[in-house]
Amino acid sequence: MISVKTTVNGEERSADVEDRTLLVSYLREHLRLTGTHIGCDTSQCGACVVHVNGKAVKSCTMLAAQAEGCNITTVEGLADGDTLHPVQAAFREYHGLQCGFCTPGMIMSAVDLIRRIPDLDEPTIRQELEGNLCRCTGYQNIVKAIKSAAEQMAS
Amino acid sequence: MISKPNFTGIGAPIQRKEDKRFITGQGQYTDDIARPGQVYAAFVRSPVAHARIKEIDASAALELEGVLAVLTGAQLKEDGIAGLICGWTVQSKDGSDMIAGEHPALAVDKVRYVGDHVAVVIGTTNHIARQGAELVGVDYEELDPVVDLESVRGANPVHEEAANNVCFEWELGEKEPTDDAFGKADHVTKLDITNNRLIPNAMEPRAAIGEYNQAEDHYTLYTTSQNPHVARLVISAFVGLAPEHKLRVIAPDVGGGFGSKIFIYAEEVVCLWAAKKVGKPVKWTGERSEAFLADAHGRDHISSAELALDKDGKFLGLRVKTIANLGAYLSTFASAVPTYLYGTLLSGQYQIPAIYVEVDGVYTNTAPVDAYRGAGRPEATYLLERIVEKAARELSIDPADLRKRNFIDQFPYQTPVIMNYDVGDYHASLEEGLERIGYSDFETRKAQSEAAGKKRGIGFSTYIEACGIAPSAAVGSLGAGVGLWESAEVRVNPTGNVEVLTGCHSHGQGHETTFAQLVSHRFGIPIESVEIVHGDTDKVQFGMGTYGSRSGAVGMSAITVACDKVITKGKKIAAHLMEVPADSVDFEDGLFLGKDSNKSLAFGEIALAAYTAHGFPTDEIEPGLKESCFYDPSNFTFPAGCHICEVEIDPETGELDIAAFVAVDDFGTVINPMIVEGQVHGGLVQGIGQAILEGCTYDKESGQLVTGSFMDYTMPRADDVPSFDVGMTVTECPSNPVGMKGCGEAGAIGATPAVINAIINALGVDSIEMPATPERIWRAANGL
Amino acid sequence: MYEFNYKKAGSLDEAKALLAGADDGKLLSGGQTLLPTMKQRLAMPSDLIDIGSLAELKGIAVSGDVLSIGAGEKHADVASSSEIRSALPALADLAGMIGDPHVRHMGTLGGSISNNDPAADYPAACVGLDATIHTTDRSLSAEEFFVGMFETALSETEIVVGVDFKVPQKAAYMKFPNPASRYAIVGVMVAQYASGPRVAVTGAGPSVFRQMEMEQALASDFSPGSIEAIRQSPESLNSDLHASADYRAHLVGVMAKRAVEKAS
Incomplete structure (x- = not known):
């Protein structure tokens, strides 16, 4: 188990996860941000794309551990209150x-x-x-x- | 009304009500749901296509920490849980019923395809369950699998009950008159054709959560279903897991279906059953690889067809012999797809006096095959539009002209294959298509392509399909085990807003918007005052779900009738309040108007009055304002249209560019043109996908799935397809109160032959297999 | 995925030590091939040693006729680097064709060549652009480095540090992608040097190879026409659902010709 600290949608978040935890599972299961989806298991469909330090990546093809200390934006964090992006x-x-x-x-x-x-x-x-x-x-x-x-x- | 500003009613291309939750990540799909204390299911799947199970050894899995149970088909049987069913009984030529092999949710003594369900492991985490599944030892005695459609007879039986692997030998139409027509023909065009097998691949993989409440002896199933009520009915009445009133099925947001989520699957049954066994909610989320292996696939026919013509190019008769792959088990509606949804459409848009079709439905050691967007109708259209184009080529008649010579132009028109077309204007859509594609300038464009070393071709498809299935009596007489009406309940609240409960299910179609548009239009109230409720058997009493482009024609008809009942009751209330006779109240634009007085009452005022009920003559008017309808249509609906594709091919590499694609469709009344166009776009890409990209391949020797992931199964991407030119012609459907025909599948039905006909035209060849990959095109272009 | 221990290396030396100390350690750079493989349960390393953020593996520099790129440079950065765009645009183009934008944001040069997927693009760049591959232990030519299908000359604990590409007079890469995976069915890097031309082919065979017959023809006349008549033999080429060996052989000719055209 490792503790992974990140900033997600502007908030500091942390969770203790297994080493093998993918970033998408960290977001969906540990932080309960279920807007990021899993549509395949071969890193092709892109349903899981989030921004890590401002760049789009497939969160199913990155370990949560690799995101330690990173700034993450998910679809839930895109709108500004009621104002859509x-x-x-x-x-x-x-x-x-x-x-x-x-x-x-x-x-x-x-x-x-x-x-x-x-x-x-x-x-x-x-x-x-x-x-x-x-x-x-x-x-x-x-x-x-x-x-x-x-x-x-x-x- | 359409000219009004801010109009949101029928015909308005308004933005979708449901979008906000999806674009902000607030959708609730099955895998987004976490039930307290949930544990996880992982399936042990067969790695071989055909084998007897000699032994299942769960001991190593059970030793893994966190594994709660390993459950098998034998235990399922012990618990009295029956297998899955096929809800449509097709009869063979000799009058005998089809042979439905047993379909246990977990294999009992035999596995029949790669991916078949052997056992389930329940673990405290997903990782543990999957690891446990790997530790289950299964001793298989392998049998030669049956994969090749042309050699099923005499091969090892997939089901002992069906010795020749034949499920049914079905026929439609009359053989002798058809043979006579061929006797009189001046020309006969022959075509052998394969309709390639497809894997649906809705972007959301299937998922299920089973939950059991011991105190209430009550089950809940969260599932990725297009028809939760049918799932409940089958799991109750046939599988026998729980009585209907003790089982709630919830299909929350569902990420696309395209047919593949109509069916009742093993995983749903097993999660419910296991939830009681382990005393905790059991969740299963399919991986994409599992979807490839075990979602019901689509299409997969081989056919020989003959078209008889006279010297003027008039069609005299059509003879078709098809072998349809049903896979290893009969899925929920598998038998209907290559029969009543296929043979009945073989008249297309044409006057063909005699048609005779034979279909052998056969078992193979491959995943079950069932409805996939279009379901039977794409197969019929592909065959017919290919052979018509081939006939035109052989007779040197312009393919558009040959079609025009044979179009049906009098309605109603009774075809020789059951269907009675109610309305249409096939010339109109073809003419508009020709205009939009610029047919008269095609030769110029072709010359330009040739100057650049490219080959250009144009292909047509003037398709028809049958939607809105359908009259319950009709489908019942053809073997359906269910009625295919639809239900609606319209609840008007005291404050004048409305909840509409529908038995349809929206999984991308935008019902929350279009159904609300209809109701808002009907009642003259703002669309924001209408909420659509669906997908929960505890909320909606019953419904048949969404597939076969039926939700508009059948579901919205039910809503329309229920709305009319509300208005009728509202008029009674208004008459009472206005103190005028009941028949002297009109309803228009949200107002109840006294005909011979200047009195009027708004919809909201009547709603409030209905619930206050002060001074009602209660023997004449009950309090409350809620009406329902079970609507059964009088006929199928017949969307039709014309698709024209222009391709440019690089003969050096075989690369293909879809240079232009025009679709002109007649869907009858259109509620929201923006949404309808979106349905057309999506359908077209699936149709084009079948033509040039997608093809499910099994190894013929081993029965292994070769195209088991997106690495090998080519899904259409944004840069594979162009933007489409979509047009519409309208003949209102006379068979339902909305005038709608249905638009969900037309794209996938019409597009495929248009693309292949264009490739054939470009290359000057007689045929090309689908998917027409670069290598196949390169070979065809170079005579290799 | 099976269980493993995640370890983040603070330096190349530490990474080497961690590799040496692990039962079956694997390096994690961008992870764009390794993680999908592990998700499919096709690999079960005991340890993943993350070298993704090592500064020692970063850097893009042009010096004389050598373009040096750190092994940790991501495809997106190679594709968009103005230095590479001006010194060796064919390489930037190639990097921009790898995977998709999201993969390019993570995947690295070192990760790609260490994996040596027969359908990967970078091996064609390395061989076609006469690259020298620097590892923690030594420097070797691209042709020495790529040994066979998914096989390189790297030892268990050796790590690619950077690649020196020789800047050509002109070069171009043409790729015919697999319609499903978008990996190369055939990719051809053609480069012209004062010493002569190089033609490197990926995707077609079990590992990247030089098309010597074409190189000879181009040496006397660097034009598409000079290789028009050369037929790549299909023998020992890959054959699968998407492309037979015959078709691949044919595409080698077409892609090479088009690359020469583009480079000219």
């Missing part, structure tokens, strides 16, 4: 979600993508979503939502 708002406005399961990972990936490449066109967005699977939307409205959010955030 522009990416969250755009997903709703453009119907970028259906069942909602891939959505937290999609949104966290999109926020990271806009940070890295503010000026986004459709082919770039599609390519950059390589690490996120969605089975419902056919991606079209996700792409629209990200493009719109990027434009809004740039202005």
Whole structure:
């Protein structure tokens, strides 16, 4: 067992976990932040994407221990009180979600993508979503939502 | 009404009510639920495709600290828990019932596919349960598995009851008139075709929590289900785990289903049973690998088809012989999919005077096969649209023109395969499709592609499907074990807001929004005043769930009728309050109006009056305002449309680019066009996925699943597909009060043949197998 | 995942000592291959020694015709480094094609080459760009380093510290990805040096290899046309559900030609 201290969504958190605990389990089971999802076991679907020190990572492919001392943002920490993050708002406005399961990972990936490449066109967005699977939307409205959010955030 | 600002009623593309919880991480999926004291289940799954179980040795697992129990099929049997069932009895040509092999929740003496459930280990943590599962020793006596569809007869029987591995030999249509049509034909087009097997892969893996309250002798099941009431019915009436009133089934937020979460699975039964055994809530969350192995798969047909035409290209007859893979066990609706959801759609949008189809449903040592988005209809559409396009090629008739020559244009139209189409306008959707894709300029684009060393092709699919299943009497006569009506209860609260309880289940479809739009429209009240309740057998009395694009046509019809009953009662109350005759009150835009007076009362005022009930003539008007409906439709609905795909192929590598894709669909009345378009997009990508990316492969010798993870099973990604041009034409459905036909599956039904026809057109070949991977395209393009 | 002990190394020396002291220790750098393998219960190391944050493994520097990259540098940082973009854009391009954005935020150069997945991209860069691989114990050429499928010359306790890539006159990497996993079905790095061209192929065979026939042809004429007629033999190439050996052999030719085109 090890004690893992992190800052999650601005709050200092700590939990005693087994060494083998993945970051996603630390968040979901120990901190009960269940917005981060697990959709596969081969590190491909991206439902578990969170930000660690400002960068999008797959929380199913990182040990909680590796996140010791890190600043973590999950989908629960994105909105500012009742004010949605522009990416969250755009997903709703453009119907970028259906069942909602891939959505937290999609949104966290999109926020990271806009940070890295503010000026986004459709082919770039599609390519950059390589690490996120969605089975419902056919991606079209996700792409629209990200493009719109990027434009809004740039202005 | 649509022109009104802030309009939220029928036809308004409003944002979804349910989204806020999903975009902020507040959704509640089954795996997000933690019950006090819960322990964890891990399944011991068969590593071999076909074997007798000689011995199960649980001793090492039981020694592991934290393992609470190792439970097997023998114990399940001892406890009197019966196996899973198939709810649809199909009859063979000779009138005999299909042969349903036994389907225990945990294998008793035999395993029948890789991933089959052998035993369950209950541990205090997930890690311990899984480790325990690895420690269970199973002695298998291996048998040769049956994998190849073409050689099931004479192979080892999967079930002793079905010696030839044949579950049923079904037929539909009339053989002799069809043979006669071929006798008179000027041209016969023949096609051998495979409909590749798919793995549904909803993004949320299946999960279940079973809970048992000893004091009340009451069970609760939290599960990833598209139809919690049917799950309760099957687990009670057939599995015999608990009577219905002692079992509550909750399907909370569910992360997509596409059919795969309709069925009642072993894990659900086992978690409930184990919860009583160990006296603690038992949770199982499937890993993706388990989903690949043991979720019901889709499609998997091989067929030979023949189309008879006269010299003018008019269709005279269609003959089809199909072998459908049912997998190792009959899943909940497995038998209906390759029969009544397949053969009945083989007339497509065309006048085909004679059709005869034979389907052999066979067992193999592979995962069970059942409904996957479209369920039978994609298989029918793929076969028909491929053979029509092939006929056009053989006769040198423009494929759009050949379709037009044969379109049904008089309604109602009785096909030779049961269905009676009520309404449609197939020319309209094709014409709009041709316009949108720019068909007249295709040759120019093709020349441009060729100049760049690429090959360009265009492919069509003018599909029809049958949704809104359906009239209970009709499905009953065809073998369904259940009625397929839908229920609704509309509860108006004293303060004028409304709760609507529906037997449908939303797992991405947006019912919380569209159902509320309907009610808000009907009652003239703000959409914020309407709440939709679903997915809990303790709240909703009964319902048949969501699949087959039925929730609009059937579920919303039930709500409409219940709303109308509320209005009827409201009018009575209004008449009493206004002191006018009951038949002299109208209801419009949220107001009850005295026809011959200037009196009016708002919906909210009537709601309050219904509950205060002061001075009611209680022999005429009961207090309260709540109505319900069990709605049974008069017919199936027939969404139809035209999908056109244009592809550009790099012959040097076989890479394919979907250069353009147009979908023009007729879904009847549309409640929320934004949501409907979203359904189309998602369906199209699943249809395109089948055509070029997805294919489940088992090793033919060993029965091992080769495509067992996302590393090998190609899921469509954002950069695999284009943005789609989606259009709609509308003929309102006359068979239900909303005029809706259903939109959930059309994309997956129509897209596949359009893509393959486009590839065939580009390459100038006769056929290509699905998925049309780069290597297959490269080989076809280069004659290899 | 099976149980293991997590140990965070404070220095390379400590990491070596921890490795030596463990029953079956494994290094954890970015973890993007190791952790998925362990999740599938396909590996059960006794100890994971985290070297992910060692400063000794960081650094990107160009000196003369050598580009040095620390083993701990992440793919995303290599892909976006302005120094690499200007000195060796083909390498930045290659790093930007590994995995997906999230994987690139974690995965490292050292981790990738130490694993030597036959379908990984970096081995093609190392061999194609005539790299020298520095370990805690020695320096060796890329060709000495990559031994076979998932096999390198590294000893049990040896750790990759950094890689020196030789800056070419021109170079390009072309990749044909597996449609499902997005690993390379075939990836070809082509580079032109004063000493002659190099063509390194990943994905196609059990381990990265040089296509000597193409190198010879390109030596006399560095143009796509000069290798057009060269046929890679399918013999001993990989064959799977997604691509037969024949198809892979064909793609080696196409990707090489396109890489030359891009580099020219």
